[in-house]
Amino acid sequence: MQQFLIRSGYGAGMWLVLLGLVLAGCGRGNDATAAIELTMVEQASPHVGPATVRFRLDDTQTGQPVTGAAIKVEGNMTHPGMAPSLAEATEVAAGTYEAEINYTMRGDWYLFFDIRLADGQTLTRQVDVPGVTE
Amino acid sequence: MDNAPTTTPQSGTDLLEWPVIGRFLRWRYARPAMQLPLLLGAIVMVAHGFVGPQLAPRNLASLLTWVHYRGVLIVVLLVAGNFFCMACPFMLTRDWARRFFKPALNWPRWLRNKWLAVGLLVAVLFAYELFDLWGSPWWTAWLIIGYFAAALAVDALFKQASFCKYVCPIGQFNFAASTFSPLEVKVRDTNTCATCTTVDCIKGTRHPDDRELVLQRGCELALFQPEKVGNMDCTFCLDCIHACPHDNVGITTRLPGSELWDDTRRSGIGLFSKRKDLAALAAIFMFGALLNAFGMVSPVYAVQQWIATQLGTTNEVPVLAILFVALLIVEPVLLMGGAALWTRRATGTPEPLMPIMTRFAYALIPLACGVWAAHYGFHLLTGLWTFIPVTQAAFADFGLPFLGEPLWQWTGFSTGAVYPLEIGLISLGLLGTLLVAYRIAERDYPRRARRVFIPWAVLVVVLWASALWLLSQPMEMRGTMLGG
Ligand code: SF4
Ligand code: SF4
Numbered sequence: 001m002q003q004f005l006i007r008s009g010y011g012a013g014m015w016l017v018l019l020g021l022v023l024a025g026c027g028r029g030n031d032a033t034a035a036i037e038l039t040m041v042e043q044a045s046p047h048v049g050p051a052t053v054r055f056r057l058d059d060t061q062t063g064q065p066v067t068g069a070a071i072k073v074e075g076n077m078t079h080p081g082m083a084p085s086l087a088e089a090t091e092v093a094a095g096t097y098e099a100e101i102n103y104t105m106r107g108d109w110y111l112f113f114d115i116r117l118a119d120g121q122t123l124t125r126q127v128d129v130p131g132v133t134e
Numbered sequence: 135m136d137n138a139p140t141t142t143p144q145s146g147t148d149l150l151e152w153p154v155i156g157r158f159l160r161w162r163y164a165r166p167a168m169q170l171p172l173l174l175g176a177i178v179m180v181a182h183g184f185v186g187p188q189l190a191p192r193n194l195a196s197l198l199t200w201v202h203y204r205g206v207l208i209v210v211l212l213v214a215g216n217f218f219c220m221a222c223p224f225m226l227t228r229d230w231a232r233r234f235f236k237p238a239l240n241w242p243r244w245l246r247n248k249w250l251a252v253g254l255l256v257a258v259l260f261a262y263e264l265f266d267l268w269g270s271p272w273w274t275a276w277l278i279i280g281y282f283a284a285a286l287a288v289d290a291l292f293k294q295a296s297f298c299k300y301v302c303p304i305g306q307f308n309f310a311a312s313t314f315s316p317l318e319v320k321v322r323d324t325n326t327c328a329t330c331t332t333v334d335c336i337k338g339t340r341h342p343d344d345r346e347l348v349l350q351r352g353c354e355l356a357l358f359q360p361e362k363v364g365n366m367d368c369t370f371c372l373d374c375i376h377a378c379p380h381d382n383v384g385i386t387t388r389l390p391g392s393e394l395w396d397d398t399r400r401s402g403i404g405l406f407s408k409r410k411d412l413a414a415l416a417a418i419f420m421f422g423a424l425l426n427a428f429g430m431v432s433p434v435y436a437v438q439q440w441i442a443t444q445l446g447t448t449n450e451v452p453v454l455a456i457l458f459v460a461l462l463i464v465e466p467v468l469l470m471g472g473a474a475l476w477t478r479r480a481t482g483t484p485e486p487l488m489p490i491m492t493r494f495a496y497a498l499i500p501l502a503c504g505v506w507a508a509h510y511g512f513h514l515l516t517g518l519w520t521f522i523p524v525t526q527a528a529f530a531d532f533g534l535p536f537l538g539e540p541l542w543q544w545t546g547f548s549t550g551a552v553y554p555l556e557i558g559l560i561s562l563g564l565l566g567t568l569l570v571a572y573r574i575a576e577r578d579y580p581r582r583a584r585r586v587f588i589p590w591a592v593l594v595v596v597l598w599a600s601a602l603w604l605l606s607q608p609m610e611m612r613g614t615m616l617g618g
Contacts, residue, residue, distance in 0.1 A: 074542060078269045079611040080190040081201035081517020083545040106432060106610035108269075110189065126189065131612060 033123040035061040038113060041096060046132045048106055053099045054092070055127075057115070065095020068118035075101035075129070078108040089113075103132045146387035149317060150375070159385065165372055166226055173223035176278055182528050183275025191520065193271035194528050195278070200268040202521055205514025208311065208507050215317035215385070216308050219298070219369035224285035228297070235290040241300055248306060248411040252418055255303040256462060259422055263429050264454055268611075295354035298369050305369070310419040312365035313496070314391045314503045314566065319368055319375070319383060320359075326382045327360035335359040335374040335383060350377045353402075359383055361401035364393030366412070391566050394496040395573035406496055410488070413495035417466045420498035423505035424600060425461045430509070431607035469593055470495065476589035481582055493578060494590055497571035501594055504563020505601050508556035515555070518546035549609075556605055564598040 042054040053073060057066035071089035076082060087099040103109060109129040116122050150156045158164055175198070183195030190196035207218050267273055281304075288297040298305045321327055336359070338352035351373045353359070359374055359382075375383045397407050406412060428434050434457075441453045474490035523540035530537070568591060575586040 076189075076191050077611055078190055078266075079200075080193070080197040080268065081513050081520050081546070082191065082611075083516065083548075084191070084542060086542055106608055106612075108612050112189065112192075134608070 033117070033121055035059055036066055036115075036117070036123055036125075038115075038125040038127070040127060046103075046129060048103050048132060048134050050100060050102045053087075053089075053101050053111060054096065055089075055098075055113075056096050058095060066117065067091065067094050069097070070116040071097055071099070072114040073099040073101060074112040074114070075103065075109055076112065077105065078110060103129075106132055106134065108132070148322070148384035148386050150384050159372065160375070162376055165220060166229075168217075168221035169223050169226040172221050173226055176223055176282075178528070180275045180278050182531065183271040183278070186271060186528055186531050188271055190269045190271060192524055192527060194521075194524055195271040195274040196268060197517070197520060197524050199274050199278070201513045201517045205510045207308070208503070208510045209514070211308060211311040211315055212390075212503055212507055213316070215315040216312040216365060216368060216370045219305060219308050220371060222298075222369070224282055224302075225295075225298070225369075225371075227282055228286050228289040231286050231290055237289065237291055237293045239292050241292045241294070241296040245300055247409075248300070248415050251301055251303060251306045252411065252415050254301065255306050255415075255418060255422070256458070258303045259426060260454060260458055262426075264450055294356065295369065295371075299355050299367055306415055307419070309366050309368075310415055310499060311503050311506070312368070313393055314500050315365055316387055316390045317385050318365055318388050318393075319370060319372075320362070320386050320388075322382050322384045322386075324360060326380050330360075330380060330382075332379060333358070334377040334379055338373075339377050339379070352377050356402035358401040361399070363396055363398050363400040363403075366393070366400065366403055366406075391500050391570055394499060394570045395577055397493075397577065407489070407493045410492055413492040416495040416499050416502075417470065418462060420502035420505075420597065421462050421466050423502045423509070424597070424604065425458070427505060427509045427601070427604045428461070430609055430611060431604055432610040433607055435610065435612065469596070473589040473593045477586050480585040480589070481579055494571060494574055497567050497574055497590060498594070498597070500566025500570060501560070501563040501597060501601075504560040504566070507563075508559045508601070508605065511559065512549075512552050512556055515547045515552045516545070516549055519544040520546065553605070557602065560598060560601045560605070564594060567594045567598075 037058050037060050039056045041056055057069060059066055073087045073089050074084050076084040085102040087101055089097040089099040092098050109132050111127045111129060113125040150159055179195040179198055182193055186193045210217050265273060285297045288301055336352045338348045339350040341347035341349055353374050355367045357368060397405055399405055438453050441456050445452055470491045471487055474487040477490050478485055522544050523542045526537040526540040571590040572587045576583040579586045
């Protein structure tokens with residue numbers, strides 16, 4: 001039993017190191033929705049408190065705004081374990097969306113956009129919001 | 135056995151006598167059974183650290199390391215004992231590696247102290263601030279791998295548990311905090327030890343026909359049970375418990391922190407009052423707790439910006455270095471030196487300051503435990519449930535979305551709800567530190583205990599007040615401190 005546990009331990013440890021070396025060199029896969037660009041229309045207010053986040057979605061291949069997308073927005077701190085601010089974005093003009101985010105604390109934040117396009121394709125985008133202050 | 139401390143017969147509860155937990159801990163394979171899940175967890179964390187999203191709150195490497203592991207670690211140390219060293223996965227891989235690489239070297243004599251480990255602990259705190267390790271899953275994954283590699287390398291070369299005793303910064307943190315734990319690995323009856331001829335608890339159990347063959351290790355940390363006092367250097371590895379042929383070692387309850395005013399000669403350690411390196415560990419444990427918390431509040435950025443302006447630099451390294459020197463060397467020396475000077479005046483003796491500082495440094499440990507617990511407990515409780523959606527998402531990242539849609543709304547307690555608990559922990563630490571300081575004053579200056587106690591009481595109240603001040607500051611967590 002001890003042999004088994006220790007052997008498993010070693011095997012797992014070696015896998016850990018190998019995995020690290022292999023994975024560290026791995027790149028991320030191609031994004032089929034790479035042409036979809038998210039631009040902040042009104043940069044998120046870097047102040048503590050509620051803020052309206054307004055952004056555009058454009059298809060850079062066609063030059064057309066991306067309409068009818070369902071978008072979940074998460075505002076969170078770069079430090080792990082903090083409470084995120086979650087919101088559903090609403091489309092306020094063709095390809096322009098808004099969401100209400102609450103920056104609850106000073107520090108570095110990011111906005112994470114979980115996007116489902118009208119044709120069912122999904123993609124994610126991230127925008128950094130560094131240095132939120134009072 | 136001449137040095138054996140006068141141990142009274144066991145009166146506390148013995149964990150090994152408990153129905154389920156006791157049976158489990160007596161099981162020969164209890165330790166590897168605890169290490170294996172942590173090892174598997176480490177593998178998942180490393181994998182996610184490399185291929186998962188490089189957003190610290192959405193990655194298991196950064197989330198579990200900096201929120202859950204640290205938080206649970208300090209809680210377990212303070213409510214039980216050094217169970218994280220017991221379950222340490224680094225030791226599982228090194229145990230297997232030692233089947234192939236029999237270490238031939240003894241740890242160098244000049245390094246048989248805590249100076250290297252204290253330096254590494256400071257280096258980890260420095261790297262944590264400089265590289266914002268909490269914000270980088272990739273670096274956190276490398277840190278985990280580096281830790282496994284370092285433990286393997288050191289213990290493949292050097293005999294005994296050299297890595298645990300002389301190198302591991304986490305181990306030193308655990309050893310310092312475990313002096314304030316309620317549980318201790320301890321002999322049950324000193325009379326049994328007095329008549330014991332095999333001393334397997336330190337030598338290990340040998341095969342009756344082949345004395346070279348070790349059937350069960352003895353203590354690799356050089357702690358001889360009959361002369362062992364307290365938890366310093368004890369990894370709760372259970373080797374002595376399994377080795378003792380008289381079933382004379384237990385895991386017993388005690389008054390937390392009572393070993394801090396006990397200056398009996400300790401096996402594998404010596405006298406606390408003569409160990410400047412251990413006193414330095416206690417001081418770094420205290421002032422490092424304040425520094426680490428200071429790194430999370432708004433004023434730190436103003437201070438750093440001011441230092442950077444004075445230096446005319448935007449390079450974080452010299453700015454952080456100055457802050458570390460000021461808070462981990464200058465501040466302790468001034469405050470503890472001042473208290474020692476006051477002590478000398480109060481006693482009217484020409485005693486040098488260093489021995490006084492060394493003896494009283496251990497009193498800082500309970501307050502330090504309170505500050506670490508408040509800080510790490512804050513992150514643990516406010517982010518308590520975040521591991522659920524991140525685990526769901528991680529499995530989905532690995533192509534196994536069977537845990538369903540991540541419940542991102544699952545977080546933890548509000549900061550307001552945790553705040554009173556933080557104040558309570560720090561204040562409990564203050565009470566513990568005041569008690570230990572008084573007992574040390576009583577031990578060393580029985581006729582002037584109260585007068586000697588006053589400067590140390592003033593010092594710890596100042597430290598307690600600064601911890602409360604830190605708590606009252608607005609939190610701010612930024613990766614870029616200069617011009618960010
Ligand atoms: S082997 Fe057991 S009885 Fe003998 S000295 Fe060690 S703890 Fe005591
Ligand atoms: S063998 Fe040594 S380190 Fe392990 S539990 Fe016993 S005293 Fe502690």
